[in-house]
Amino acid sequence: MFDRATYNAQYHAEHKATINARSLRYYHKYKKKLLAGRKDYMKKYYKKHCDKWSERHRPGTAANDERNAQRRARYAVDPQMQKTARAQSRKWYWSNPDKAKARMLRQYNITLERFNELLKNQGNACAICGRNSTDKRVFPHVDNCRETNAVRGLLCTNCNFLIGHAGDDPAILRKAASYLSKRRPHG
Numbered sequence: 001m002f003d004r005a006t007y008n009a010q011y012h013a014e015h016k017a018t019i020n021a022r023s024l025r026y027y028h029k030y031k032k033k034l035l036a037g038r039k040d041y042m043k044k045y046y047k048k049h050c051d052k053w054s055e056r057h058r059p060g061t062a063a064n065d066e067r068n069a070q071r072r073a074r075y076a077v078d079p080q081m082q083k084t085a086r087a088q089s090r091k092w093y094w095s096n097p098d099k100a101k102a103r104m105l106r107q108y109n110i111t112l113e114r115f116n117e118l119l120k121n122q123g124n125a126c127a128i129c130g131r132n133s134t135d136k137r138v139f140p141h142v143d144n145c146r147e148t149n150a151v152r153g154l155l156c157t158n159c160n161f162l163i164g165h166a167g168d169d170p171a172i173l174r175k176a177a178s179y180l181s182k183r184r185p186h187g
């Protein structure tokens with residue numbers, strides 16, 4: 001007797017490569033639509049199950065900690081995983097410049113919006129010397145008060161060092177200024 005299940009399994013085993021290639025072609029042809037559909041589905045799913053979801057994905061839950069510990073252990077010994085993770089994070093960094101910057105700024109206790117506002121208010125220049133630089137690697141630095149960690153302003157590299165070396169002490173900086181004025185050889 002003809003057994004459809006056996007026939008299907010056999011057919012699938014014999015034509016595995018063709019079937020996979022076909023579904024891959026299908027996936028790439030309709031990728032946008034498929035992904036949009038999945039996004040919609042996940043959105044609805046999340047709305048319906050958001051309590052369960054947050055429980056499952058909250059950091060610090062036992063299942064999550066376990067999963068993360070396993071991933072860390074695998075990461076430590078798996079060069080392929082390290083390579084993939086690095087590539088992913090690089091890709092994320094370059095395709096999300098604002099988010100990357102916001103994340104970097106978080107350690108300086110400032111949001112990206114506030115940072116941009118400050119920079120605009122300072123005329124895109126250092127708050128001390130007024131040097132205007134477009135080199136984003138060295139400028140501007142977020143200057144925080146050492147005691148309160150509050151943001152005082154944005155400085156260029158030199159001025160950031162200047163006040164840092166003076167121990168953030170206005171008296172020392174005033175003395176330094178007066179020293180320079182008095183001993184200026186020609187004026």
Ligand SMILES: [Zn+2]
Binds near residue numbers: 126160
């Ligand atoms: Zn400066």
